[in-house]
Structure formats: C-alpha cells, structure tokens
Amino acid sequence: METQTITQETVETAEQMATTPSVEVSGSVALLEALLTEGVDTIFGYPGGAIMPIYDALYDYKEKLNHILVRHEQGGIHAGQGYARTSGKVGVVFATSGPGATNLVTGLADAQIDSTPLVCITGQVFAHLLGTDAFQETDVINITTPVTKWNYQVTDANEIPEAIAKAFYIAKSGRPGPVLIDITKNAQIQKFEYKGYEPCNHIRSYRPKPIVRKEYVAQAAELINSAKKPFVLFGQGVILGSAEQEFKAFIEKSGIPSAWTVLGAGAIPTDHPLNVGMLGMHGNYGPNVLTNECDVLIAIGMRFDDRVTGRLDKYAKQAKVIHLDIDPAEIDKNVKSTVPVWGDCKETLPMLTELIVPNDHSAWLAKFAEYTKAEVEQVIDAELNPTEGEMTMGEVINQLNKLTNGEAIIVTDVGQHQMVACRYAQLNKTRSNVTSGGLGTMGFALPAAIGAKFGAQDRTVVAVIGDGGFQMTLQELGTIMQSGVDVKIMILNNRFLGMVRQWQELFNERRYSFVDIQSPDFVRLASAYGIAGKIVNEREELQGALKEMLDHKGSFLLEVMVTKENNVFPMVPQGCSVSEIRLK
C-alpha cells in the first residue's frame, strides 16, 4: 500500500533521495532520516502519548539509531549533554509533550549556560488542540525560550527537514547551545512529498562567528610582547573550538602561565609546565592572587563568571585585558577589555602566535610556584596524603589518578566533591572533564556519565558524585542496567550536603539548617539494579577497592565514606576580591 510507513528497507538514504523523485513519507520518518544524515548514532529519550508516531517510526530504525531508554527526561537530557561533551557531537534527546518536555528544562538551562550543543525533539498535542489546555499540553516553546539558543514549533510535516537542518546548524555552530524542536502529533503522522534532506550551513540573520579584525590581533600581540607579567585565563571555548593545539602553541611560544576555569580543565594536560592551576572561588592560590598582580590578562574562550572573578570592582584593575571570544555579547559584559579579539580562537590564536615573540617568563612563573608551594604545605598535602583520621575526598581523587594515570573521563556532580575533583583530578586529554559548571545542577553526574560513555566508548568514565546529588537522579541506575553501559560510579559520602554545610559553618555560625542528609544503602541499591558495588570505610582498603572498580567488567558503584565536616580550601568568600583568597 502506498500509504504505508516507509521503513529503512524501502526508504533509500537521503542522498539518493535528493537525486531520485520525491517519496511520500511521514513526518516521523523524515525526522529520523534527517538525524541519520546528520550523523546521529545515539538518542536519549522517553516515549509518551504525543511523541508516539516518532517512536513508532523508530521501531524500524533500531539498527541504525541506538535509542537509550532513560528513567526520567532530566536524565535523558543530561545524558545528551555528557555525550556531546565527550564526543564533540550534537546530543539528541526525545521527550513527549507536557511533563516530558518540562522535565527537560533543567538540562536545557544547564546546556545553555555551559554552551553544550543539543537538539531536543519534543512531541506536542495535535495542532488543532494547541491552546485548548489539551491533555499533556504545555506551552513548551515559551517555557524553553530563555533556556535555548533557538526553538521552533513544527505543525506541518513539510517543515520538518528544514527545521531539523536549522536545529543542527544552530546547535553546533558559533557558540554552541541547546535547540528544541516541538513537533505536533499531526505533523509526525502526516505524509508529505519528501525531497530528501539538505543540511543547513547558512541563515541570513545568524552570524555564528564574528569576523576577525586583524588590527586587534596586532594590538593584542603588541600588548603581549611588551608585557612583563602576562597571565592567560582559558575556558571551555578552547575545547568547543577544538583549538587545543593552537592554544598549546600559543602559550608555549609566549611562555605565559595559564590558568583554567572549571569548564576549561583538560584543554591542556594538568601537568603541562605552563598550567598553573584552577581559577575562581575554590581555585588555586597563585592564579587567584596573581590575577591582581599581572600586567596583561589574556582571557581565551571564557566569560568571567562571578565564581571566577569574585568581587568585580577589585578584579585585575591593574591589568590591561585582552579578551578572545566567539560571542560578541561576552566582550565587556563583566570585565572591560582593553583589546577585544572577536572570533573563533581556532583562527585568532594562530594569528596571535605568529605575531608574538618567543619569551620565557621564568621569573614570573617562579612566583606561581611560590604560591603553589604555600598551597601544598597549607592545604593540598593534608588533603591528598593524610595518614590518620577519616578519609578525605582529595585522597580518593589522588588514588584514582594513580590508577587511571589521568586517562579517564571524570564526570562530576555539584558541590564539595566537584571542587575537589576539579582541583585534583589529573587530566591528560581534552574532553575529559564533564561537569555542570554554570548552572551547578545537582543530579547531573550519573546521567551525564552514561552519555559520556556513549560519546567516548573506548575510554574509562568515572562519575564522582556526592551522597546528596546521587539521590537526585539515582533512578538512572535503571538506564545503566538496561543499556549495559560501563560507568564507574564513585560516591563520596560525607553524610552532609557538604558545600552548603561548609557555608553554614563559615558564614552562618554553624547553624546547620537541613544539610544533614540520610542515604540508603547505596551498595544494596546498586545490587537491586544488578550493578556490582562496594563500600570503603578504611584508608587501607581504598586503593584495592578503586582497582576493583576500574578492573570490573561493566558498571560498578563504589561508596567511599569520607570525613563529615571537611571544608574545601582555598576559598574566595562571596563578595571578596580574588586576592583575599583564604587558605583556611
């Protein structure tokens, strides 16, 4: 019958279709064909009434598109984020209308603020029911407008190929971000003359990257060449722009000490001699203090988040600021730049490298080393190598480093363990650090780790999670069970919502208000899902247990009992300048 849904046997590839006469297909089939042409291999999703026609079409695409059934749409979108972050590709998420779509909102906000490329497809009620408060109808477009780079509602199947093409182009080009396409049920079912799928590479009102202005590159080079104490701050822009090599060449020629934002971690190896550490509230001592001593500050693909700058009116006031960013709205948003270098750093960095004279800022670098020494003596040593008392989060990360040699992907949740893991995890490779930076979404790590593994199947993925955050999305253990994905889960259990407790201790006179959290038996919980697990209470057992976790074939949950009331230091208290960083 002509009206039958066309399956992969009957539908030729989109390329062939473009040259052959048009075929009649449903909107749902057109969507799946579009995904295949875009190179999508994995979808994270959850079916429901308004997206059923797409799931029905998916039944015939099971061999080509690996659909991972999650346990909650928030888990689905975080998995999509993890996938995008480790693979560099666009994460794809399916959800139904109403509650399915609203459950995506946290992940959209997270992806928006962390510039993660996603294409989310939501089902919507029939077009004739829009605005009637139909069953599972929500105004998804308006709810998601502030948290998407772009969104669009499709009510006619004819629009699908173009809408999906635009979605992928917008999600991945320029400064990446999440895109949501809301497709009404009638458009999913509707048959139309399908003429093939054409990827999009141009939208007239959209400029993914600004034109590089050579005069600014020259001015920047001049400033760098005359600087006595230059300092580089790098963010995720280096990773998103695949400019790690260009960045390395730039700092190695200029000899400039470089510090990273949480999302920039891993763009160059942790042990690179010019890598002086982490910026911001719980960053390293030297990078924070010396921000207020450098003469030229070179910010690359970072956005001067308030957790990085501390008090803005006391931030790097002595320095001339060079800001390289692909997003014009970021220049001068928080920190006034002396020279703005608008553009993709993959293009601007080589231009800059060519104009700078080789330099060796060894005396200036030595200053960082002095601060590192003080930090090691006063903070790091006790955190990483304690010999008595309860275990610290830092020593767990330190032991993990020894076993993975910095080759693993570290996915973290939000809170104390996140700051500790970011500070101490050794990262040899780019795209090895997956965390919720801008939004600080507790519950991110477990689903993101699932996606991270699908995005980088040949790498070890370790999710480091607190006892609080784990309980926000622990239902995704079911996803691990069913998909058989190999994720190492490490719960650092301090029996507290640690970061809030730390603030209550330091700033609210130890009035511990609702931070004392109880947990289930995590190992038994994992066991109920058929996931192997172990709990570690004693320091002597730690290394063996970590080894067992890493060597285990398949997923493994390791619960490590750590000190209840440890604080993450150094710390730039809120409202203070970066140079007022506290070591205790």
Added chain:
Amino acid sequence: MTIKMSDQQDIKQEFNITVYTENQIGLLNRIAIIFTRRKINIDSLNTSPSEIEKIHRFNIVINESEEVVRKISRQIEKQVEVLKVYYHTNEDVIWQELALYKVPTDVIAEKASVERLLRENGARAVVIRKDYTVFETTGHREETDALIKVLQPYGLIEFVRSARVAIIKDSEGFNSKLREFERLEPGEDVIENEYLNRGQKVFTM
C-alpha cells in the same frame, strides 16, 4: 553613520533601540525576555514591517544607562533571527507618537474655542459622526498629553496613544545598511566596534 558616545555611561536616560528581524513567531517573546530578565521595563514598543520585504523593525524605548543598553543590544543581536540592533539617545532621533481622541460632536460644533484649541494643537478630524468626532494628533508625549487636558472639560469619551516610532537624524539612515545586508553573504558584514574610533568618541556602524 555615527552615535555620540555619552561620557557618563552610567546615567540613566531614554534610549531608542532599533531591532531589525526576520518575521518569526515567538521572536517578540525572545526579545522581551532579555529586558524582563534584568527587570527592565519597556516604556514603549512598536513592531511593524520595514521597508524591506519580510524584515521587521522593532522600536523599543527604555530608560537605562548606556552601558546596560549596549549589553542588552548585543544580547538581542545574538538571537538567531535578529539581523541588526542599533541604539540611540533621544537627541539622535526624531520621534513621534500618534494619538486619537474621541469627543462628542455637539460640544465641538457648539464651542468655537474647541476648534481653535485643536488647531493650536495640530490636531485634525479623522471621523465626524453625529454622536462623536475622532481627532488625531502626532507628537511627543507632552504634546499628546496636552491635548487630553484641553479636551477633558469638553467630555473626552476615549483616548488612545500609539507606541513611539523613531527615525534617526543622520542623513544616511539605516536603509542603505539594510539593503547592503540583503546583498551580503553573512560574514562579510563587519561587526562595528566602538574601540575602533574611541579617539573621536564615536563608533562606526
């Protein structure tokens, strides 16, 4: 075409933001939330088709500092369906609002003084019916306000005022720039940069 850079960037004043966009459902919301997110009230909003087919023009008036207006303008321009954003102080634009006034015809007919007042206020009759007459005037807020005060004693039945429309004083205008945009492939259009001409305290568009 140039904009005078205000020396005191943090002083609040009225700014006229001009946004050229594609004609797209939902874009008004996307633009509006950039203001509401910062808790900024939009004092006046006009949106209508521009002289170029399929391109719409927004005129938005807010009372803010130039620094905030610049940041907002860049965040608006970042939206996928926005082509270009400009902002100007009141000094840089010629602006008008249109107002309609409905008054009882018998009063107007009887009272010659009303006719004189209308003439003095630059109003003209749009509709004259037995029961009422509709007058129209254009001008700045104070001017349209003034006529309300004048007509109130004569039984003003209804009043309505439009949003502000503004046109820039510079002789070049936006038209040539827009036509150029139509012609150009994206990327060839150079992004303006106020640093370029900082010496002259102007920035080139």
